[in-house]
Amino acid sequence: MKNATEVLHAIPADPLTGAISVPIYQTATFVQEAPGVHKGFDYARSNNPTRKVLEELIAELENVDRGFAFASGLAAIDAVLKLLHSGDEILAVDDIYGGSFRLFEKVYDHFGIRVKYVDTADLYAVQHAIGYHTKYIWVESPTNPTLKVSDIAALADIAHAHNALLVVDNTFASPIAQQPHSLGADIVLHSATKYLAGHSDLIAGLVTVADPALSDALYFIQNASGGILAPFDAWLTIRGIETLHLRLKKQSENALAVAQFLQLHPAVRSVHYPGLPEHPNHAIAKKQQKYFGGVLSFDLKIDESILAEKVCAHTRLFKCAESLGGVKSLLCHPAGMTHKSVPQEKRHASGISDSLIRLSCGIEETDDLLRDIDLAITYAISAINVQTV
Ligand code: PLP
Numbered sequence: 001m002k003n004a005t006e007v008l009h010a011i012p013a014d015p016l017t018g019a020i021s022v023p024i025y026q027t028a029t030f031v032q033e034a035p036g037v038h039k040g041f042d043y044a045r046s047n048n049p050t051r052k053v054l055e056e057l058i059a060e061l062e063n064v065d066r067g068f069a070f071a072s073g074l075a076a077i078d079a080v081l082k083l084l085h086s087g088d089e090i091l092a093v094d095d096i097y098g099g100s101f102r103l104f105e106k107v108y109d110h111f112g113i114r115v116k117y118v119d120t121a122d123l124y125a126v127q128h129a130i131g132y133h134t135k136y137i138w139v140e141s142p143t144n145p146t147l148k149v150s151d152i153a154a155l156a157d158i159a160h161a162h163n164a165l166l167v168v169d170n171t172f173a174s175p176i177a178q179q180p181h182s183l184g185a186d187i188v189l190h191s192a193t194k195y196l197a198g199h200s201d202l203i204a205g206l207v208t209v210a211d212p213a214l215s216d217a218l219y220f221i222q223n224a225s226g227g228i229l230a231p232f233d234a235w236l237t238i239r240g241i242e243t244l245h246l247r248l249k250k251q252s253e254n255a256l257a258v259a260q261f262l263q264l265h266p267a268v269r270s271v272h273y274p275g276l277p278e279h280p281n282h283a284i285a286k287k288q289q290k291y292f293g294g295v296l297s298f299d300l301k302i303d304e305s306i307l308a309e310k311v312c313a314h315t316r317l318f319k320c321a322e323s324l325g326g327v328k329s330l331l332c333h334p335a336g337m338t339h340k341s342v343p344q345e346k347r348h349a350s351g352i353s354d355s356l357i358r359l360s361c362g363i364e365e366t367d368d369l370l371r372d373i374d375l376a377i378t379y380a381i382s383a384i385n386v387q388t389v
Helices: 004-009 051-063 073-081 100-108 122-129 150-163 210-223 230-241 246-261 282-288 305-313 344-351 366-383
Strands: 066-070 089-093 113-117 134-140 165-169 189-190 205-209 268-272 295-300 330-332 357-359
Touching: 004 230, 004 246, 051 066, 051 205, 051 230, 066 073, 066 100, 066 210, 073 100, 073 189, 073 205, 089 100, 089 305, 113 122, 122 150, 122 366, 134 150, 150 165, 205 210, 230 246, 246 268, 246 295, 246 366, 295 305, 305 357, 305 366
Parallel strands: 089 113, 089 134, 134 165, 165 189
Antiparallel strands: 066 205, 189 205, 268 295, 295 357, 330 357
């Protein structure tokens, strides 16, 4: 894992002017001295100097040679899916992000890509489900929103033994907490909207690839389909990455404190946070992650949407909004928001109850966050007039 010094100094000063902040090359095209004679850039969909710095930076942070920047996390996922062919199969983690599920089921299904869902924390289940047509094992670790952790190195071994690739959505960890390529993953992707950019002010996606031939294939798709990241958003993402270490450390401290507080709360049934020793995958999380991250989720004892909705509506600091990983704390009700597109039956089967609330801790003072969530739960319970204990 790169330390703070290494991350900061992996961002180069501008070779042309010495500017310490990477310039924003807001241009569509580049003047050529003669047809085909240019300085490495011909058209900004194909390449752009600001985007190139971000792509080289994410490759450096994930310890591979090449990275690619897209207009959103889902555009990044879409590009990775375009490497497949009709008839190919994906074995995906069962509580996958709702947007990925929707893309698999409502778009790629039409093109003959089939997805089987499995608990990837259960290696036996993965061994059992993988088949001849499986081309990707697709895992998020930790997952969204139940914070399940899978053994990335073991999944890479299973994938490779079956001529499949391991794709890791590393959004919930970030490259300074977890480096899936070093554990054997072939493709790593991020919704850079979250921790990497870090300020809830843009949408972006990043992909890194270990194998040169696969990199060339992904570059071809990036250029051919054109879902690229704009220069200003690339610049903001680079700036966000400069403070990633400070933010993630504080966010992880806040999340652990909130998780420990909620564990003792009489209205709370269970708390999901890989940093808690009681978390079923704590040992593997500890082995493969440097930080446990700012996101946790919890179920209320009364398993009703209405109570969870009331909690979400009555926090003052945790703003009710989709997304996570930013400096300001957010919360959401996955069943009614991020995971609404997942059928209720599948949601329940993957542990997303109607009362589950996801918190994304920002960098506020810890005590302020504890008070905020405590007051909202107390208010919600009194508002619907129920006994919890
Ligand atoms: N992957 C995960 C784990 C996510 O949580 C999200 C969005 O919440 C995405 C991918 C999609 O990213 P974006 O919203 O940047 O398109």
